[in-house]
Amino acid sequence: xxxxxxRPAKRPTRRHxxxxxxxxxxxxxxxxxxxMSGLNIxxxxxxxxxxxxxxxxxxxxxxxxxxxxxxxxPGYYSLSGARDWHLLIAWPFxxxxxxxxxxxxxxxxxxxxxxxRLNEWRWSAIRADIAAHLRFDFDHGGGxxxxxxxxxxxxVLGILxxxxxxxxxxxxxxxxPSFGWFxxxxxxxxxxxxxxxxxxxxTVLFAVLHIVLVIASGPIRxxxxxxxxxxxx
Amino acid sequence: xxxxxxxxxxxxxxxxxxxxxxxxxxxxALFKAADDWHRKAQRALTGRKAMAPEFSRAQISPYFRGNxxxxxxxxxxxxxxxxxxxxxxxxxxxxxxxxxxxxxxxxRRLPQRTQITRHDCVExxxxxxxxxxPQLSLLxxxxxxxxxxxxxxxxxxDRLRGQSYxxxxxxxxxxxxxxxVAHSLxxxxxxxxxxxxxxxxxxxxxxxxxxxYLTMIEAVASLDQIGGGQGGYWEDVAGYQWYxxx
Numbered sequence: 001x002x003x004x005x006x007r008p009a010k011r012p013t014r015r016h017x018x019x020x021x022x023x024x025x026x027x028x029x030x031x032x033x034x035x036m037s038g039l040n041i042x043x044x045x046x047x048x049x050x051x052x053x054x055x056x057x058x059x060x061x062x063x064x065x066x067x068x069x070x071x072x073x074p075g076y077y078s079l080s081g082a083r084d085w086h087l088l089i090a091w092p093f094x095x096x097x098x099x100x101x102x103x104x105x106x107x108x109x110x111x112x113x114x115x116x117r118l119n120e121w122r123w124s125a126i127r128a129d130i131a132a133h134l135r136f137d138f139d140h141g142g143g144x145x146x147x148x149x150x151x152x153x154x155x156v157l158g159i160l161x162x163x164x165x166x167x168x169x170x171x172x173x174x175x176x177p178s179f180g181w182f183x184x185x186x187x188x189x190x191x192x193x194x195x196x197x198x199x200x201x202x203t204v205l206f207a208v209l210h211i212v213l214v215i216a217s218g219p220i221r222x223x224x225x226x227x228x229x230x231x232x233x
Numbered sequence: 234x235x236x237x238x239x240x241x242x243x244x245x246x247x248x249x250x251x252x253x254x255x256x257x258x259x260x261x262a263l264f265k266a267a268d269d270w271h272r273k274a275q276r277a278l279t280g281r282k283a284m285a286p287e288f289s290r291a292q293i294s295p296y297f298r299g300n301x302x303x304x305x306x307x308x309x310x311x312x313x314x315x316x317x318x319x320x321x322x323x324x325x326x327x328x329x330x331x332x333x334x335x336x337x338x339x340x341r342r343l344p345q346r347t348q349i350t351r352h353d354c355v356e357x358x359x360x361x362x363x364x365x366x367p368q369l370s371l372l373x374x375x376x377x378x379x380x381x382x383x384x385x386x387x388x389x390x391d392r393l394r395g396q397s398y399x400x401x402x403x404x405x406x407x408x409x410x411x412x413x414v415a416h417s418l419x420x421x422x423x424x425x426x427x428x429x430x431x432x433x434x435x436x437x438x439x440x441x442x443x444x445x446y447l448t449m450i451e452a453v454a455s456l457d458q459i460g461g462g463q464g465g466y467w468e469d470v471a472g473y474q475w476y477x478x479x
Contacts, residue, residue, distance in 0.1 A: 033247075
């Protein structure tokens with residue numbers, strides 16, 4: 001690889017820090033279990049509402065399908081069994097995300113690799129980036145990630161995943177006495193539940209794109225580097 | 234490559250792994266521990282007396298759905314409903330100094346609390362209603378708990394699938410200001426489907442904790458000897474979480 005730009009003195013020697021790799025795989029396990037148990041929970045009342053309350057079909061803004069057993073945990077309808085998994089894995093999911101944020105602020109991964117520059121937000125630059133993606137051209141220039149990657153990773157780490165945790169808490173009647181401001185902010189408990197559902201699918205959409213792009217850009221090397229750390233380029 | 238079958242295969246593998254964990258005693262212990270951590274974290278973050286949100290009259294749901302038992306369904310209950318529950322008694326017993334047996338009149342003459350709160354079902358839906366009744370703490374103070382009492386058990390007249398409904402809470406929730414023995418919904422006596430003549434309101438927990446068709450309040454030191462030992466009907470028959478604040 002050609003060095004294109006001057007870099008700060010202290011560069012990491014590995015492509016992915018240990019904290020990033022540990023969190024990545026922990027998070028994969030957590031998200032899969034959270035999503036599949038969440039689909040089982042959705043089957044208990046497959047309608048979504050806006051506002052504080054709602055239970056009648058005519059109040060719903062979205063009628064959901066019943067998700068099949070192969071997509072749910074457990075593999076048959078069990079609200080209590082699904083809640084067991086969902087509420088257990090919520091702990092490593094939330095604590096893991098918090099630890100990842102602490103780590104990537106401490107090791108400057110966030111500032112160095114995930115923050116965008118103002119000039120990256122120019123439409124011409126974004127258009128060029130999209131065009132490059134469509135050509136499957138993944139040369140990132142000087143930085144580790146290109147603009148769309150920063151947007152995707154930043155959006156997942158900064159919005160989707162924390163949003164899942166916050167809206168999950170907002171559905172919980174036990175935490176609401178001290179968390180009511182957030183429930184109000186999103187428009188009520190049923191709104192929080194709707195957003196929880198939408199964010200879950202947003203996370204899946206990210207995962208699908210992520211996997212497709214990993215496959216397109218050398219899956220063996222990508223997987224290996226996310227396990228061993230790889231070498232910083 | 235049949236991607237769909239690969240995904241289904243991976244899903245099945247994961248599901249098998251998960252069911253192995255769930256069926257193991259370690260898995261069950263973990264689930265119980267996680268529920269316990271949620272309770273402790275919520276109590277630590279919210280404070281013991283922190284209040285559930287209350288709403289305005291304009292936000293009351295036009296129809297308050299009934300769920301679970303919609304009636305007790307016995308001739309005795311039908312007769313009681315007919316005569317306005319004149320002979321209904323609510324007993325306060327167990328680990329108390331002064332057991333009580335209260336009529337509906339007794340209960341209505343106590344200081345009342347009216348609260349417009351949101352009922353959150355474990356299934357996911359919510360409904361808002363205005364509930365009126367005395368705080369449970371009044372009854373428990375009148376009966377005077379013995380020091381060894383740790384849980385309050387609610388016994389009900391209704392049966393589901395051949396078993397009597399019951400529920401239980403700890404003393405934090407029992408003495409919470411919004412924990413009331415409700416006899417009215419939206420200014421009228423409780424409808425049959427919502428638990429007439431008396432039901433619990435435990436506003437910081439999910440709906441299945443709010444026992445309906447209430448006949449007896451019992452103070453106990455342990456839940457092991459009550460029903461199936463898990464602290465409630467749904468806990469016993471289907472493995473629902475005892476702490477339902479999440």
